[in-house]
Amino acid sequence: MHRIRKNHRYGTKGICLLLAAMLAVSAVGCRKEEAVSLEEADFSLEEEGQETGSEEVAGSDASDGAEEGQPEQIYVYVCGQVANPGVYELPPGSRVFEAINAAGGLLDAAAGYMLNQAEKMEDGQKIYVPSEEEAQAGEAVPGQADGMPAGSAGPESGEDSDGKININSATKDELMTLSGIGEKKAQAIISYRESHGGFQSAEELMEVEGIKTGTYEKIKDRIKI
Structure with a gap:
């Protein structure tokens, strides 16, 4: 009887030790999972920070480039033998023929060949399209998009x-x-x-x-x- 009680006592202690060991293993596993989760969260935040920083730098560079570059638009005055004379807003680097098209194109009496229609324009430039009569009389300035008819003054x-x-x-x-x-x-x-x-x-x-x-x-x- 004494031996049975002793064995029972040892059995109870063994069960308690086993339960304690299982709890310890579980706790260690939870800590490892928490550590991994925290590391993943930190890595994710670090990646987001790098992406945001890159986007901000790219946006800043683009903004600086726009400020230091050409104006967004230029204004040119188109007159003479065009359908709709006036001041027109065009992108930088536009050429004479684009200004003429913006003004409705050449009239039938226009001497468009007197202009270099492939010439790039500057802001504030005047495009005068002479008539065929002016060209035949030698009153137009050939090759100059901003030229006034000579002798018309x-x-x-x-x-x-x-x-x-x-x-x-x-x-x-x-x-x-x-x-x-x-x-x-x-x-x-x-x-x-x-x-x-x-x-x-x-x-x-x-x-x-x-x-x-x-x-x-x-x-x-x-x-x-």
């Missing part, structure tokens, strides 16, 4: 026989034949000379709002006072 015109524009008497349209001078800058030139009693020198043109050194350098050989 009257006594009150700002364009003299030497082909230079007198900035003290030129009309807005005549000023707009100058490279880089659009309608807004042409009006600013006229307003300046009216309020200052005219220009005393060609260099004074740089005092006009919007006329910088670069613009002046491009047109200085085509202007006079």
Whole structure:
């Protein structure tokens, strides 16, 4: 009887030890699973952070490129023998034929061959399409998209026989034949000379709002006072 009780006691202890061992193994397994889950979560967050950082850098680079690049649009004045003369908004790098198409195309009387229709345009450029009659009479300036018909300047015109524009008497349209001078800058030139009693020198043109050194350098050989 004593032996049976002793065996029973050992059996109970054995069961308790077995249960304790099983619980310990389970706890270790849970900790390992938690550790793996935490590592996976950290890795996932790290990947998301890298992707977000890459997207932000890419977006910043694209934005910087847009700011440092060309203007989003240019404005050109198309007149002469076209269906709808006027100022048109076009993408940078557009060519003369695209401006003509935007203005409704050439009229039947147009001498389109007098222009280099493959020429790239600048912001503020004027495209004058001469008539066939002007071309035959030698009154058009061949190969110049911003050229006015030679000899069309009257006594009150700002364009003299030497082909230079007198900035003290030129009309807005005549000023707009100058490279880089659009309608807004042409009006600013006229307003300046009216309020200052005219220009005393060609260099004074740089005092006009919007006329910088670069613009002046491009047109200085085509202007006079």
